[in-house]
Structures are given as C-alpha cells and as structure tokens.
Amino acid sequence: MTTAQPEQIAIIGGGFSGTMTAVNLARLSRQPLEITIINQRRPTARGVAYGTRRMEHLLNVAARNMSAFPDLPDHFLQWLRTRSEYDMVPEMELRERFIPRMIYGDYLRGLMQQYLQSPMESAPVRTTFVEGEALDITPNGDGATIRLAVGGRVEAERIVLATGNEPPAGLPGSEALQAHAAWVGNPWQGWENRLPQSGGTVVLLGTGLTTVDAVITLRSMGWQGVVHAVSRNGWLPHAHFRGIEYPDFPPPGIDLADLGLKKLLELMEQHCARLRELGANPAIIVDKMRPHTQRVWQRFTLEERLEFAQRHAARWNVLRHRIAPEIHAQLTTAQLTGQLQVHAGRIEGVKAEGNRVRVQLSGGKALTGDLVINATGPNTKFTATSSVLLQNLLRRGLVTPDETEMGVRVDADHTIIGRDGERSSLFLALGPLLRGTRWETIAVPELRGQARRTAEALLDQPRPVAVEEPVMMEYMI
Numbered sequence: 001m002t003t004a005q006p007e008q009i010a011i012i013g014g015g016f017s018g019t020m021t022a023v024n025l026a027r028l029s030r031q032p033l034e035i036t037i038i039n040q041r042r043p044t045a046r047g048v049a050y051g052t053r054r055m056e057h058l059l060n061v062a063a064r065n066m067s068a069f070p071d072l073p074d075h076f077l078q079w080l081r082t083r084s085e086y087d088m089v090p091e092m093e094l095r096e097r098f099i100p101r102m103i104y105g106d107y108l109r110g111l112m113q114q115y116l117q118s119p120m121e122s123a124p125v126r127t128t129f130v131e132g133e134a135l136d137i138t139p140n141g142d143g144a145t146i147r148l149a150v151g152g153r154v155e156a157e158r159i160v161l162a163t164g165n166e167p168p169a170g171l172p173g174s175e176a177l178q179a180h181a182a183w184v185g186n187p188w189q190g191w192e193n194r195l196p197q198s199g200g201t202v203v204l205l206g207t208g209l210t211t212v213d214a215v216i217t218l219r220s221m222g223w224q225g226v227v228h229a230v231s232r233n234g235w236l237p238h239a240h241f242r243g244i245e246y247p248d249f250p251p252p253g254i255d256l257a258d259l260g261l262k263k264l265l266e267l268m269e270q271h272c273a274r275l276r277e278l279g280a281n282p283a284i285i286v287d288k289m290r291p292h293t294q295r296v297w298q299r300f301t302l303e304e305r306l307e308f309a310q311r312h313a314a315r316w317n318v319l320r321h322r323i324a325p326e327i328h329a330q331l332t333t334a335q336l337t338g339q340l341q342v343h344a345g346r347i348e349g350v351k352a353e354g355n356r357v358r359v360q361l362s363g364g365k366a367l368t369g370d371l372v373i374n375a376t377g378p379n380t381k382f383t384a385t386s387s388v389l390l391q392n393l394l395r396r397g398l399v400t401p402d403e404t405e406m407g408v409r410v411d412a413d414h415t416i417i418g419r420d421g422e423r424s425s426l427f428l429a430l431g432p433l434l435r436g437t438r439w440e441t442i443a444v445p446e447l448r449g450q451a452r453r454t455a456e457a458l459l460d461q462p463r464p465v466a467v468e469e470p471v472m473m474e475y476m477i
C-alpha cells in the first residue's frame with residue numbers, strides 16, 4: 001500500500017545526521033517536498049564535530065571510510081582530489097590519511113550547497129534553513145506545529161529528530177558552579193578565552209576523545225601550563241594501527257548474534273589471546289565485530305544490554321574509538337614532558353575554591369584547576385535530557401525512552417514509537433538518540449546509512465531492514 005507523499009518535512013538538528021537526511025531526500029525524491037532544517041548554535045552541516053576551526057583536530061576515522069553516502073564509498077576520497085593539497089597524494093596513502101575535521105566540514109557544507117541551497121530549477125525539493133532552538137511540538141490534525149525559541153513557528157507533516165549528542169551530565173556539586181569562571185560544563189562551547197594567561201592548571205574530567213581534543217587545542221595554542229586528566233580507569237584512547245589479516249573471526253558457521261553476552265565475551269577473549277600470541281593487536285577483534293554490532297546488540301536481552309553498558313563499555317570504547325597516530329604521538333609527548341598527567345580515580349564532587357575549582361577524587365585525593373572542564377562524554381540517560389524540546393516531547397508522550405533509557409524508542413525504519421506503543425505518524429529519529437536501540441550510532445560509517453534509511457522511510461521507499469551496512473575495518477592492513 002502506498003501512502004501520500006509528505007509535503008512539509010522539518011528536520012530538527014543540522015549536524016551530519018540532519019543535513020544528510022535532507023541531502024538524501026533531495027537525491028531520492030521524485031515528489032515535491034518542502035524541507036525546513038532547524039539548527040541552533042553550530043554552523044549547519046558541520047555540527048559539533050566538524051565545526052572546529054583548528055586544523056590540528058583530525059578525523060578519527062581514515063579518509064576511505066568517511067564518505068557521506070553509503071552507496072558511494074569513495075565519494076569523500078574523490079572530493080578530496082578536488083583540493084590542491086591532496087590531488088597528488090598517492091591513492092593508498094590518501095585512503096589511510098586522517099584529514100582535518102574542518103576540511104570534512106567543508107565537504108559537508110559543499111553537499112549542503114549542491115543539494116539544498118542551489119538545486120536545479122526543476123528539482124522537486126526546496127529547503128529552508130532556520131537558525132535557532134526548537135522548543136516544543138504540538139500535533140494538530142494533519143501534522144504539527146514546532147515552536148521556536150526565537151519566536152515564530154514552523155508547520156510540518158513529518159518531523160525528523162536529529163539533535164545529536166547531549167552535553168555531559170552534571171557532577172555532584174556542579175549545579176552550584178554554573179556561573180563560576182573556572183568551570184566549563186559543556187566542553188563543546190568555547191573555553192579557550194577563559195584560560196589563565198601564563199601557566200596555571202587545567203583539569204580535564206574524562207580521558208576520552210573530548211579530552212584528547214582539549215589537549216590538542218592547548219598544545220596548538222602553545223599554552224604552557226599543566227594539564228591533569230582524570231577518569232575512573234585513566235585510559236586514554238588508543239591509536240589506529242597497522243593490522244593483520246585475521247579471517248578466523250567470526251569463526252565460520254557462527255552467527256555472533258546467536259551467542260548472548262557471556263559466550264560472545266568468551267569467544268572475543270579467546271581470539272584476543274590468539275592475536276596477542278601472534279604479536280598482533282587484540283583490538284582487531286573489536287573492529288571485526290563492527291559489521292555485526294547493531295544486530296548483536298538488538299538480540300541481547302535487556303539485562304545483557306545493561307550489563308554490557310555498565311561493566312564492559314569502558315573497555316570497548318577505549319579499543320573502539322581510536323585516534324589518528326599523529327594525535328596519539330602528541331599525547332605521548334605531552335605525557336613524557338610532564339605537561340599531561342593522567343590519573344585513575346572516581347570523581348566524587350566539584351566545588352569552588354576562590355577563583356579556582358577543586359575536584360574531589362576517591363581515596364582522599366584532590367585536584368584543583370584554574371579551569372576545570374567536564375569532558376566526561378555525552379549524557380546517556382535520556383530521561384535526564386537537558387534539551388527543553390526533548391523534555392517536552394517526553395512529557396507529552398510523543399517520544400518514549402527505549403528499554404535501556406539511553407535514547408528514544410524507534411522502529412527498524414527509524415519511526416518513533418510513542419508512549420501508546422504505536423508507530424508515530426509524525427516523528428522519526430536518527431543519530432546518537434538511537435544509542436539504546438542500536439548501540440553503534442555515533443560515527444559517520446553508521447550515520448550515513450541511517451540518514452539514507454530515514455530519507456527512504458519518509459519517502460515510503462522501504463528497504464529490507466535486516467540488511468546491515470557493511471562497515472569497513474578502521475585499522476590499516
């Protein structure tokens with residue numbers, strides 16, 4: 001059965017996910033559509049990740065795996081060839097390069113320009129860009145009205161939620177620090193102009209990718225002070241590495257999704273041990289899991305998902321979210337010179353100490369900083385969202401948390417399931433909001449497939465949803 005084509009589509013969030021949903025709509029639609037992209041704070045298309053103005057911030061995925069289109073795997077590589085600094089780089093080398101994120105943002109802006117801002121006269125899709133925050137949505141007979149913080153409203157028949165990562169969750173005591181000059185609650189909002197002039201101490205709460213970004217920023221500014229980074233385990237991300245062919249995983253005839261968490265972990269440990277014996281990096285197993293991760297996650301029981309998130313996610317993340325070797329080398333240098341000091345410890349609380357902030361750690365240890373940055377990673381408890389829009393949608397029952405409460409509940413084709421358990425006729429969602437149902441839903445290799453599938457669902461062009469997009473390995477062979 002075919003349904004009528006939607007005419008007015010609003011996309012809330014104009015990062016990679018929202019912009020590429022619109023680009024795919026423009027590529028695929030044969031019907032007239034009016035798309036409105038509502039985006040706050042960040043330059044549309046670049047979003048948080050690719051809005052950086054620092055060439056030192058590199059992609060953490062090799063160029064060969066950063067095409068914005070699932071059906072055109074070399075698209076980004078071909079685009080890079082249009083730039084003079086890359087046109088003479090040998091193919092094999094270019095494929096493995098970690099390109100500045102700012103340049104990747106240029107790529108996305110180019111796609112936005114081509115498909116959304118200057119489409120051909122005959123193209124059926126028209127796009128309007130609205131800068132500002134969407135605050136609330138009220139359904140009406142045929143669609144809904146979106147209320148904007150800047151005043152004004154947008155009417156739509158279908159709405160895509162592509163609001164991206166949440167800022168980090170607060171920490172004990174951080175409420176009282178909101179106005180303190182030495183406290184940075186959201187690491188993705190500029191803090192560079194709040195650094196002490198000469199020397200001093202910066203404390204980074206977290207040792208993941210956001211901390212890596214901050215350290216690279218401080219070094220590229222030539223800032224001379226000391227940086228402390230602290231997390232429960234004190235693990236910094238690993239570097240990408242040159243791997244080996246390892247066809248033994250998954251073992252032939254075994255469907256990883258059938259195993260359940262316990263047996264899967266045992267199998268992974270077994271193969272990690274074998275790789276260590278071969279003198280190879282066991283993280284190869286994490287990479288080889290990637291084409292299967294979403295299916296495995298979906299087959300886990302709720303208890304298995306929660307156990308994985310609580311007990312194994314930290315180790316998974318440190319092996320999975322690797323960084324460019326040149327960025328890793330800078331971290332190592334910073335550690336060797338004593339500029340970067342990494343600590344393992346539980347953060348018990350933060351409080352003002354004059355014009356500085358004191359971080360209390362377990363075991364009686366404390367760190368005091370002239371600037372303390374919450375880099376603990378995005379808040380993953382959806383019901384504690386700081387987004388006014390999402391709070392309103394939850395309150396109205398228009399969206400509902402998935403079983404793990406990490407994100408929204410969606411069907412396989414990205415349609416939101418409301419509080420009544422029914423498929424929404426209004427809402428779809430993609431990106432980090434799908435963490436609880438998909439687990440791997442943060443990086444371009446997953447998001448490009450989601451953007452295409454969301455566009456197909458909006459256009460009523462369903463594909464067999466069991467087909468998972470193959471994810472290319474991230475290590476270099």
Ligand SMILES: Cc1cc2nc3c(=O)[nH]c(=O)nc-3n(C[C@H](O)[C@H](O)[C@H](O)COP(=O)(O)OP(=O)(O)OC[C@H]3O[C@@H](n4cnc5c(N)ncnc54)[C@H](O)[C@@H]3O)c2cc1C
Pocket residue numbers: 012013014015016017018038039040041042046047048049050058059060061101132133134135162163164165210213387389430431432442443444445447
């Ligand atoms: C620092 C950093 C580096 C990264 N590096 C890489 C990398 O190298 N490779 C990779 O594959 N992935 C990387 N990622 C992962 C990255 O999250 C994804 O690649 C992708 O950019 C996510 O896009 P998104 O559109 O889902 O979210 P976002 O980029 O967060 O975009 C969401 C947008 O929605 C807006 N928004 C939210 N709520 C509202 C509202 N109510 N009204 C209006 N607008 C709203 C936000 O302001 C934002 O502009 C990185 C992430 C970060 C944070």
